[in-house]
Amino acid sequence: MNRAVEVSVVLPAYNEADTIERTVEVTLATLEEFLPAGAFEVIVAEDGCADRTPEIASRLADEDERVRHVHSDQRLGRGGALEYAFRQARGETLAYFxxxxxxxxxxxxxxxxxxxxxxxxxxxxxxxIPGNTADRPAKRGIPSRGFNVLVQLLLRSELQDHQCGFKAFDREVLFDVLEDVEDSHWFWDTEVLVHAQRAGYEVREFPVEWTPKGDSKVDLVRDVFGMGSQIVRTFWQVSVSPRLDRRVNVAVGTGLVALALVLMTTYLDPGEVWANMRQADLLVVGASVLVYLCSWPLRGTRYRDILERLGYRSDPAFLTGAIFISQTGNLVFPARLGDAVRAYVMKARRSVPYPSGFASLAIERVFDLLTIAFLAGVVVLGMVVTMSPAELQTAIAGTELAGGQEQAGRTAMVVAAGVGAAAIAVTLGIVLSARSDRNYVRGAVSRLSNDSYADYVAGVIERFAGDVQTVASDRRAFALVGTTSLLVWTIDVLTAVVVLAAFGVELTPFLVGVAFFAVSVGNLAKVLPLTPAGLGLYEGAFAIIVVGLTPLSGPLAISIAVVDHAVKNLVTLAGGLVSMAWLNVSLTTAVEETEAIADDERTRATRE
Incomplete structure (x- = not known):
């Protein structure tokens, strides 16, 4: 390596054919004013350009030995292009603007x-900072201020401006800091400065005269989605993850499970439930636990089939454990964040990329909703055939339940109808789009953003949608996963049927049909995160249907619904605890472990 070069200035260039030649000329002239001849070089970091920038950069390098052209065939992203060029630079002092x-x-x-x-x-x-001269219109200044304030508050940075494209670094120290930097695009600057401060390095921030060039504007995809998510990710990395040792993980995991048990008491009166259970056959209630357990290996098998169709192999036992952990998370985290925990586990333990992990969950949810809606629809069709419309309407609308559950029941019915309709609409959309060559995703994203970061976001969404369509467009896979889904949710209903038997209810064919309808509507109702784990919605929907269509009383129907839901939640919690111990994973370490894995999906997407 030629150490005569002391300073390397990198110019990140993406489709800069109109300006790059003048920029190189100005840079060389400025460096000549204060650095000895031969002590500096100018590197054009050309990042997979689609215009004449590579041709111009190569010509400039041929004409002047102080100029070098570093080319990338693929899009690396702004940060990725800078890092790639810095590693090929000769100087001990590195700079870019x-x-x-x-x-x-x-x-x-x-x-x-x-x-x-x-x-x-x-x-x-x-x-x-004071002393600067910057003509910043509101459409630039307000988002910039907001971004920097968030970085200062969440990432504890002492700097005022993290994104100014005018920086210099000590070569050795920069490469040390880059070991912890994950972003390869617009957030790269900020992440470098945050890690530098936390490592104790001296960072000088000084005021500059700055004039905006071009018609830049706030970009929804880059500024809101991209930067916001990166701040959250870095906050976890630097502020939360270092504090998570094994003792903390065990304590937090145990606390979350305890919280789930406390939440269960918000919808059941232990005294009332115990009084009803004293009249029930506890051995039969125990049998319902065994029945429900039978559905879990099927869930693992179904998830294996989905992943295999997406190109990832894993054993059903591990996948069953991962599902137990994620469903436990859904009991305690709002908005079904336990689903994200499963994506984390699959990424950390089976190297399934996040987009594919979330797509596999989406496929599973689509089949769940379709199957539940199908079961409910079959029963409704049977009731329509065997009952008059007046009898059906009177039965449901005129139902009165104890404990004020009738309103929850009616709300659940509305929610279930909406979710069922949405599930069918989404599935039809996926199947139809799978047969179309039109790129709906990139068209929609381009309407929101014209920034290069939109390419990354569009790529992630396209892969997500493509994975969902992969199963939807394969008739064999569709039939296989659909059959397993039918078995899973039939067992879910049979669990409720066994609970009915535990309360001494005579199981006629009609009552079993009502149970299928009640459980299906209850499950549809709790899909939306209106209450923790759907508490209250499931019981209300179940009870209002059972009371309206059978001679069972309101209090008994509610007790049956509570016990049925409690059995399923307790099995989920127990399975989650066992799985966390077996796989040595907690709801917190599931997130922590992924921080050690490079975000290859973001890097690959920005290169496309």
């Missing part, structure tokens, strides 16, 4: 000498 020359070049000497001769490891220009 945006090629639009928005920052006045009179500050270049101060930037470079801060690191080269003044002892700082990092230096950055700032458009926000």
């Amino acid at each position: 945006d090629t639009d020359l928005a920052t006045d070049m009179s500050h270049l000497e101060e930037l470079i000498e801060s690191v080269r001769s003044e002892g700082y490891e990092f230096a950055t220009g700032s458009r926000w």
